Amino acid sequence: MCIRDRFRKYKVDYVKGTASFLSKDALNIKLNEGGQEKIQAKKMLIATGSDVSPLPGEPLKIDEKVVVSSTGALSLKEVPKKMIVIGAGVIGMELGSVYQGLGADVTVVEFQNQIMPFADGEVSKHMLKYFKKEGFNFLTGHKVVGGSVGERSAKVVVEDAKSGKKQELEADIVLVATGRKPYTEGLHADKAGVKLDSHGRVDVNKELMVFSFINN
Numbered sequence: 001m002c003i004r005d006r007f008r009k010y011k012v013d014y015v016k017g018t019a020s021f022l023s024k025d026a027l028n029i030k031l032n033e034g035g036q037e038k039i040q041a042k043k044m045l046i047a048t049g050s051d052v053s054p055l056p057g058e059p060l061k062i063d064e065k066v067v068v069s070s071t072g073a074l075s076l077k078e079v080p081k082k083m084i085v086i087g088a089g090v091i092g093m094e095l096g097s098v099y100q101g102l103g104a105d106v107t108v109v110e111f112q113n114q115i116m117p118f119a120d121g122e123v124s125k126h127m128l129k130y131f132k133k134e135g136f137n138f139l140t141g142h143k144v145v146g147g148s149v150g151e152r153s154a155k156v157v158v159e160d161a162k163s164g165k166k167q168e169l170e171a172d173i174v175l176v177a178t179g180r181k182p183y184t185e186g187l188h189a190d191k192a193g194v195k196l197d198s199h200g201r202v203d204v205n206k207e208l209m210v211f212s213f214i215n216n
Contacts, residue, residue, distance in 0.1 A: 015039070021192040046194070046202060048187065050180040055086065059157070060147045060174060066154050067174045070095060080104050080172035084156055086144055088115035092177030093131070099173075100136060107137040107169060109158055114140060147174075 007014045015037065017029040022038070029037045052062060052069040064072035073095045081104065085096040088110035100106040108115065108131075114124045115131070115138065128138065139158060145166065146157035156169045182200040189196055194210055195203040204210055 018186070020186055020188045021190075021194075022188075024192040044192065046184075046187070046189070048183045051183045052176065053179045053181045055144055055176060055178060059144050060149065060154065060176070062176055063149065066149050066152065066172075067176060069176055073099075073173075073175050076173065082171040082173075083107070084109060084154075084169055084171040084174045085177055086156075086174065087177035087179065088112075088138070088140070089117065089177060089179065092175065093127075095175060095177065096136065097131075097134075100134060104173075105137075106135075107139065107171070109142050109144060109156070109169075110138070110140045111143045111161065112140065149174075 001009075004014065006012075015029055015031070016033070017031040017037070019027045019029050019039075021044075022028050024044070025040055025042060027039045027041075027044070029039060031037055052071070054062065060067050062069050062072070068076070070091050079099060079102045083096070083099050083104045083106050085092045085106060085108045088108050092108065093115065096106045096108055110117070114121070115128050116124045119127070132138065141161045142158045143161055144156055145159045148155050153170060153172050154174045156171070156174060157166055158169060159166045182196075182202075184196055184200045184202070189202070197203050202210060
């Protein structure tokens with residue numbers, strides 16, 4: 001049973017569009033098919049998900065053709081001969097492993113001095129050893145400072161964070177896997193009395209309660 005069928009079964013109204021708060025109990029919906037609709041409710045649940053974080057300064061823009069996000073990487077029409085993965089976190093290493101296993105020559109660029117930077121140091125060390133054995137190429141301690149995109153390939157300029165030395169890499173596909181950001185732009189959460197932090201995340205306490213409503 002798909003989600004739409006479940007909505008019908010449990011009598012859940014499904015409105016296709018983009019929502020923004022008018023107040024804490026009212027939303028304005030910009031409908032996908034055109035027009036607008038106002039919805040009121042006593043309780044609201046913010047579950048807007050996340051979007052791909054672009055590279056700082058956007059030296060390369062994601063087009064989902066040559067420069068792809070994790071979403072675009074799942075729908076490539078063919079296995080690239082060469083792939084550059086920007087970001088050695090969980091998503092970058094997982095998708096890099098998929099395409100390396102299918103025969104791609106994968107080079108991973110990571111700004112931190114270790115892969116899986118949020119993992120335990122010993123885990124990261126062993127993972128690096130494993131991936132190198134599998135044939136991965138790594139440039140840790142490097143950042144992307146420029147590049148250009150063609151119809152079927154891209155060039156990426158990376159810079160050593162310590163020495164400042166630059167080098168140019170080329171690949172058929174560039175995967176940007178530098179993390180995700182909250183999808184709250186245009187939500188107008190402030191009109192509902194909901195505060196967002198500097199990263200666009202809903203401001204909550206340790207119990208995940210929205211600060212704005214704790215005493216309300």
